Amino acid sequence: MIEVTANDVKFSAYRADPEGAPKGAVVVLQDVYGVNADIRKIADDFAAAGYVAVAPALFDKVKSSIELGSDAAAEGRSLSAEVGTDWSLEAIQATVDTVKDAGKVALVGYAWGGFLAYTAANRLKGVACAIGYHADGLLEGVMEKRRIPTLIHFAEQDPEITEEEMIQFRARRPDVSAFSYPDATRGFAYPASPAYNAAAADQALERTLFFVSQFVVGQGPIQLKNSGAYAQAKTEKKGKKKPEADDMGPPLD
Structure with missing residues (x-):
């Protein structure tokens, strides 16, 4: 465990380091049960995949x-x-700052943590992408365009997120990658949970690792001017003089 401070409040954080040089970092955001064995196992798995978690x-x-x-x-x-x-976002930013020397940083959250990851993605600095599992309260901020790549995993049997809410979310946020798992319910990705669904968990993890690899390890998408979400690069200002170039072709004999 390490100690972090946000707005004069000290809190602990479970940290797992990979063997060798890290590919980047993943901040794992808890559900309403705390940083328990499930959350620590998830962090350990990200570390095994090469990330500081x-x-x-x-x-x-x-x-x-x-x-x-x-x-x-x-x-x-x-x-x-x-x-x-509000304080949770401050704490997440402080946590991101502790691992930014490892490279780009992803947020991965579960239930309440999924909501925090989704919200933090548009509020914090130094975050490359965000992933939420059965995230709470997504329709509350659904109209806000995503500033960074975002992935959501829905459990179709989730008693707290209706099918209609999933449909509405997909319709209103086409810029978010959203997958659903027919036989899964809330907590399907926790190995120690009664709700654990190995097939859904494996498929979701494969998608999550690919997403993290794409935007943490690889180069993120570049936004052309006025083209929408996911701004990762500045465009050249209008009126800026371009360097002279010889476009006359090869010299004549």
Whole structure:
């Protein structure tokens, strides 16, 4: 565990480092159960894939070392509401800053953390891409154009996200890559969860790793002037004098 500070509040973060030089970094954002064994395992898996992985314990703002069981969702939601979005974004930015020396940084969040990843993508600096699993509250900010590449994994049997909400999200945010998993429910990517679905989890992880590799390891897409989302490069200003070039072809004999 490492210690990080955001707005004078200290909090811990679970960090896992890869063997050898890192490809980049992944900030893993917790659900309402805290930085528990599932979240630590996910961080370890990203480290095994070659990334510095760090999972901030956002509940530390209220009480340290909180790990809740699957039957304590109501308590977890109460804690997440008490922590709040604004400070959480500050804490995520502070966490991103601790790993930016490893290269580009991706955000990967689960449920509440998926909502935070989606929101942080348009608020924070130094983030290359964002991925959310069964993210909460996406329709609240659905009309805001994405500033960086964003990927969402929907569980079609999720009791908290209706099919209509998934359809609305896809219709309103065509700039977001969105996949759904027919036989999966909330928590399908957690190996220790009763909801674990190996087929859906493996497919989602493959897509997540490809997405992270594309935008953290590789070069991100370049935005042409006035072309929409995902600005990654500045365009040349109008009126700027171009260097002279000889376009007369080869010299005549």
